[in-house]
Amino acid sequence: MRRTRLAKRRAEQSAFSLLGFLSLLALAPLIVIVGYVVVGGLPAISWEFLFEGPSNMMRSGGIFPALVGTFLLVLGSSLVAVPLGVAGGLYLSEYARPGFFTRLMRLAVLNLAGVPSVVYGLFGLSVFVILLGMGVSVMAGSLTLGILVLPVVIAATEEAARNVPDGHRHASLALGATKWATVRQVVIPGATPGILTGVILAVSRVAGETAPIMFTAAAFFLPRLPDSPFDPVMALPYHLYVLSSEVAQADPKLRLGTALVLLTLVLVSNLFAVILRTRMRAKQGGGGV
């Protein structure tokens, strides 16, 4: 009896070690990929690389137009996703009553988040590019990406609004404020850090998405900057794809440098969002799960 208990204990210890090992294994790709891109990409980074256009059939030069293009797409899609997403999240948390319409809306948000990104690309192509005549452009790409990240902003806003304590709402209503005044002056300020976290996550998602912009916004090679929202742009993720798959003799340093800039943008904004959220939760006394 004693011995079997000891044996059980040992078996349990080794099982737990195995689980710990699996967890390390799961994080290994993060370290390997980030390490590879950072070590390989750093030598490529220079003033010229960041602020000059590609030259010599994209076999040399920099990434400036792609950097600007990604910035424009992030800005444009935020203009779509932030107002719609914040309104949607506030409606779900403050106004929606249980019922058919609310259930349908939640189901839509859930499924919207599960639609493959390339399908968004098809949708953007048929509606914005062709039907509405925007052509392959910043405008069409921003609208497509804006819809793509809508669920992220909605979910973050709803969670943040729900974490505003009911006591604050009641205090405001008891002082004679209307529901809308309460939402505007109590709920929204209280939920701002959470909403901001969601927006940052959405932005980093937009910056890295390739498939939705391949046929709605991205230009293969365009050394000049766009003049209007209806011009196509280069974009960092698509540029990395082009350099890797389509340009036969691209300098490997160019690819790694592009990957490093993209990865830095995405990971730094994500890290920022994670830190913001952790501090927010700590402020709420660790209760905000």
Next chain:
Amino acid sequence: MRSTLSLRPGPRPRRRATEGRQAELVLAGLASCSLLALGLIFVFLVKEALPLFKSYPFEDFVRGLEWQPTSTNVRFGLVPLLAGTFLVTLGAAVIAVPLSLGVALFVSEVAPKRIRELLKPGLELLAAIPSVVYGFFGMVVLARWLQGVFGLTSGLNAFNGSILLAVMALPTMVTLSEDALRAVPESYRNASLAMGASRWETMIHVTLPSARAGVAAAVILGLGRVIGETMTVLMVTGNAAQISFSFFDSVRTMTATIAAEMAECAWGTPHYHALFAVGAALFLITFVFNAVADILLRRGARG
């Protein structure tokens, strides 16, 4: 709180009520945009897919064994693309499901708080890496490595895609499984421990079975992501549209087909409509995955 809120004499109550109503209506209107978007996506996929079947029989699309969009005798058979998606997804599932279960159990039941607080942001960063960066890594590093280890002529194959997609599915699977494990009431664990079961036995025989609906939902949602993933598979699976059951063969998935061919085909041609038909099929598959996961989560929530 702002003092202006209480000190300012408000407008007459009646006007306030209509103002509040207007605000609610505006918010509801903006909120319905997501519903509208989902509906429009489906409508436009179908609308753009339908013209294909005027010139190409629906039966041949669904059951056709060849995908040859540009030869003189065009073939738009979905089966090789479905087979490619299936093979890559199967491989990813075999790698990701046991791994993510192990990690979820570790994070939720075993790991001390400090390690947990290191692991979770790590997984989040893993999820944040853009798919095109995974694809780039797969092409340049993993492909060469696979080529050397297995003595292949090319490392761009289904196996390469499966490995990367497994890594990409991990964060979703781990996070949602962990949520499900955490939702199991502490009293279940305590009852099991009080009966003399060890922590390991409690985990395997009590906690995990109680959370099975949520864990299943996590796996299904993770696989839904895998099926819809585009850039990584486009870059690393070699893209030969053939029916194959070997992980070391080049395959082409539904997503990769759309991404690779849409840029080159002319709008309004049968090829264009065929790619929308593939997109519609993809949409339906992921929709079913999401719906099943939703049902499982609801069942899990009911207990």
